[in-house]
Amino acid sequence: MSRTAPRRTRLRLGLTATALLTAATLVPAPAHAEDVTDYTISVDPAAQGAAIDDTMYGVFFEDINRAADGGLYAELVQNRSFEYSTADNGSYTPLTSWTAAGTAEVVDDSGRLNERNRNYLSLGAGSSVTNAGYNTGIRLEQGERYDFSVWARAAGGSTLTVSLKDAAGPLATARQVAVEGGWAKYRATFTASRTSNRGRLAVASSNAAALDMVSLFPRETFRNQPNGLRKDLAEKIAALKPGFVRFPGGCLVNTGSMEDYSESSGWQRKRSYQWKDTIGPVEERATNANFWGYNQSYGLGYYEYFRFAEDVGAMPLPVVPALVTGCGQNRATDDEALLKRHIQDTLDLIEFANGPATSTWGQVRAGMGHPKPFGLTHIGVGNEENLPREFFARFQRFRAAIEAEYPDITVVSNSGPDDSGTTFDTAWQLNREGDVDLVDEHYYNSPQWFLQNNDRYDSYDRGGPKVFLGEYASQGNAWKNGLAEAAFMTGLERNADVVKLASYAPLLANEDYVQWSPDMIWFNNHASWGSANYEVQKLFMTNVGDRVVPSRASTTPDVSGPLTGAVGLSTWATSAAYDDVKVTSADGTALLSDDFSGDASQWTHSGGGSWSVRDGQYVQTDEAAENTLVTAGDPAWHDYDLHVKATKKAGKEGFLVAFGVKDTGNYYWWNLGGWNNTRSAVEQASDGGKSTLISKAGSIETGRAYDIDVKVRGRQVTLYLDGQEWGSFTDDKPAEPFRQVVTEDARTGELIVKVVNAQPAEARTAIDLGGAKVASRARVTTLAADAEAVNTETDAPVTPVTSTFRGVADEFTYTFPAHSVTFLRIARR
Template structure:
């Protein structure tokens, strides 16, 4: 998943996770346009005789990435954490091989020639009469009364050794203990428990009567999704199945193209972070090498490529794997220059296709069959790369992948991408290269504010109908409140209207364990005993289960919007950097000085609205905390407009550059020029609206440490011009309205329904005249409505955002319907 310029203050996804809670609660919808309360009457006009874009069955799908403990401790049903004692500081600096385990007696983790196998490098040496206890995930091991749980362990012990296995919590036993007689070399032993009580705080204990070696200590619920072995947690998998996804993209975004691209055997030391390589993840689970996860924990690969393909099949989705292109992303930005390694990865990709589609007589088809699936998985699409920020280097490697794949598998659609952002120099370069190379499909990713989604419903209206198709592989509006779902729903009407260009789309990311969050928002939240749908999930489900086959062209009146000038105070900030500021001057358009501060005295005119450590030093205002993120200080009047801002800024040390803000209303509403963001690789102007950010202008390039930069920003009306060292850097006009009333109409060939989909993302009802253009229809419509307060958030204990179904009996060729405030409404109308 995914790393756009609008995911955080400085735009990279891996940093956004650090401020996820704030975004979850603070992101807000743009206030209703001025005079919106007077503009509650709308008209929707449908032209049933016109032929709109066909909508593929695979239009909407899901994206899975192992982030927020989405796999281990999540979708993967294993209840034991660190089951093979492989955790290490390579995964997380707080980890040890005994993380999540407690020892009673003597035990040590060894890594020697006595190991279970070459890839399962660590094992536990347990002393006679000693025991180890596992704490599971969240609050413990979850068991439910009357349900069965399958235990297994690989052990090496002298003859006559007894392993005693128990389940208990603070209140006592949870199941009758089981004993296993272990003897001889490494062997797998099994036992079954039936829980006598329900508990979310269980512990699994293994005790040994004599010295023994243990590895792969496992406990699985018998009742996995579709009763698959090495299977999936049922409630989470069922939530995915309920969406009826057209495709499943896996195994992730940043997981794909970060870390070492080398073979496992080339890794130095006990563990080394490696890019996700599919061959590591198949075969017997005890032979799959664990790996450091990009998001700061260990991944067991128990949920591997075979399980992903099987899951896609089980939910009726097209599998869409993504492989690394040897250009790293997600802040790493490195092109691997090793032709032999590149050719190996290309061959691995060809082998992957054979694994998915090859006959049982082929090398990799035989491996698939031995895992239990002789039939092919019908792979048709494959992504190469993910959000590379080096488009030229990426395309050079992508072409080699595509050439090799098309030579052997001409029916496979090879998907490229356009980098980590919705716009900017990387995006423009990547798209031009994709067009030049006649790429079939381009994967776009972006995470923006609700306002951006309301402003950009027409994004794909102007895309070249004859150019590469779009796979919108990752998008979200930076929050899980209903206002976010409303903005995304409004945007999705534009995706459907442009279904001839946007062929695939998936919200991201999908899962988050509430106790292990690196990134937010997320579609489904869970802990070890419950799961719940976000407002965003409910929006996605409504669209995904009511797609239709073809767009029926329609138009609607718009909401008048009145926009005043860009106004607000000015600000200074840093992000993971120490910087110094001087000679701040704000001059009105009439030439009057509004603010002048050379910091020859104190900084009393500046108000701290962020963190960091600010002080006046040698006539400069200096922020010295390199770990602090968004250290905003502001000065001036929020009513200021039409002014010139001058600042002298110097980066002293750290990862990034500096940020100069204007139009500052409060802590969540402002613009800033982010110079040297994204690990000092690019600069951009970002707009924050109630905490959610969007990029308005972006260019590649960073700043030099120790160099003093003259920065000038000219604000006139809605137009802003930016100057760096006296030269114009860029300009933009922020005058695009955020339209809260959007619609699309589709036809469902199977049912004969017209589906009128309307989003009213404002705080007043929308009384609407609907003209069906002479279509002969039933008088009765089936209605599904999502409506709630804009700040409503679903949780484990409350679901204020949930669909309500009803019947409307006033349908005619022309009829009036009032769409509630803050609502998404689908009318399914039978055509005669």
């Protein structure tokens, strides 16, 4: 992208038009500054910008990508209580991650450890079981201590031989544990004799015995807390200095059944996340089917979340289900008794967090080791509900009950799963009318969207509900994604009077168990590393400032022309047929016509799926394939009309009609019957990342032929379904690559000039500090790398570099590197 023409003036904010003209005409450039620059930044240090709360930036933890078990939760044994089930994952059995030698059977009968811990292992005399842990195995470090525990019973007595080993041999001296009588907890300690990433824990029994809750913990956990957290992961989170911790989700909060455990309901293996399941002794906590396709042990539960927030100095922000499912499930319960029970559970949660040790639930907290209240101030109700009216009716019930007993608690609502669309608009209308304090927004969009939408919150009502940006990311872990997010974050800070809380999502990902990408922190069983996005978040979160200092920057000229591209057809987990494709230029010239009476030679197959011409239609028959895009035409086409007839044959969704196709990573498509056939939207793909431009509820009927027309004029697009206008949009927002914000640190008095240069050329910039008396040196932190650079376990091309800049003055010039984020901390004199 080309840069601006040279500028010779440096203008300050807060001046009248006459004063601006006078300043530009009469004030000569100082001798020490370059006369020619690419950009200008003008600062008004005397003006009062928005105050920035200490809780502005935080973290969002969801048990996704094995973020808890096998991740932040330090337990090294997988499936420690033999509770894995096909309800969790079709490939699971109660012995998943275990290998048995001899007689070993998982039993669910009246001899169980307790009602919540249903399964146990019956181990025959002379038999053994071995656990493989997570990833490549159990990580052991030479010289470190590890605490083993097991619940066991042996009516006739038995000796358990417990050992740690890998393929090369023992990793520690074996321990003998004598078991006698009924269920009891037994312990042993190991010191690793060498380091291994492929360790195994083996338990052998001399006589018949029953085992449950087989556990191995590193002695050294974060802050050395019992039932604690993996130190390196927790330290990386703590290094962000988060203002809040939102937990436990995310989609797993309000998906699954809201009912109680019961024998008749199969003990609710797909029960929604309910906080009372997760507290008390770990052997009495439930396990559950995780929404993301595995089992969650709840060893990391609400007590541990509160404790972690306290340990890192963050505000806890729990989220409870509102009895309206989200994440594509779209169900709402009308069970009044169930609703009342969940509202009471929420009131009990607040008492658990804040009540005195003498209260019912405060006593439970104190019994777990924390007599002092946690100081809960915010609680979220619901997550990404796509039924806004049903959700809000229930939200009001929760809020009324909470405010009646705890008027100082801020109750957080939400606006659904997208940044715009019918659900978003309806939810915001209800939140405004209901005078909600804080609304949780979520969106995952392309880097281009984040570069285009820095001004998103400029126009929000200053007197309306405030925003909690609880989940956002730019769909990638390359440096170009971090740059786009950094540019967007300057807009969050500029609007700190509206955006009160913000957290990137998701937080953690085990590289061998990924359900969602991108993620902020990656790990395996022996190492962890921060992504490029992590480095951006850390730089902003540790250099927030206390107020915004009003400033202004010049911009980059927009050189975009009309919307151009070929056309395409696609499906997603659906079989569909297409016919009568016609593309006509604005003057009526035929550009493409295909009735599939012959072959499909005009089409290029770039995706998956199984395409063929059948009975005069172009048919895709693979119902499992996702994004089966085929394209035709010239990427230079512009100002045209596209017509196609589409019919859904079978499958989960509808069909996709693409236009403006430049290549397989850059296009627009009209997604009809997407999201499990619940809504339709126009999405824009940019370098593989997608953003939603229009979204409406609706579904596609199987077997019905639909007439689809797309009219492209300049950068405006109008869409027609069966001859009726469905919607339109104009894609004319520039993706500005140069963004900035200035804040002030009240403690040090420093101005913090934060500049993002997301283009492949350096940006020489004239900076006018508006007469501020400043020191001649600035502390500088720079993140700069190739746009495609990605941090990995063995390489971190995106790493902060600190330096000192000695040329600071009231007016000075600084050159910001290509593809960079730069923070200058400038002391006042």
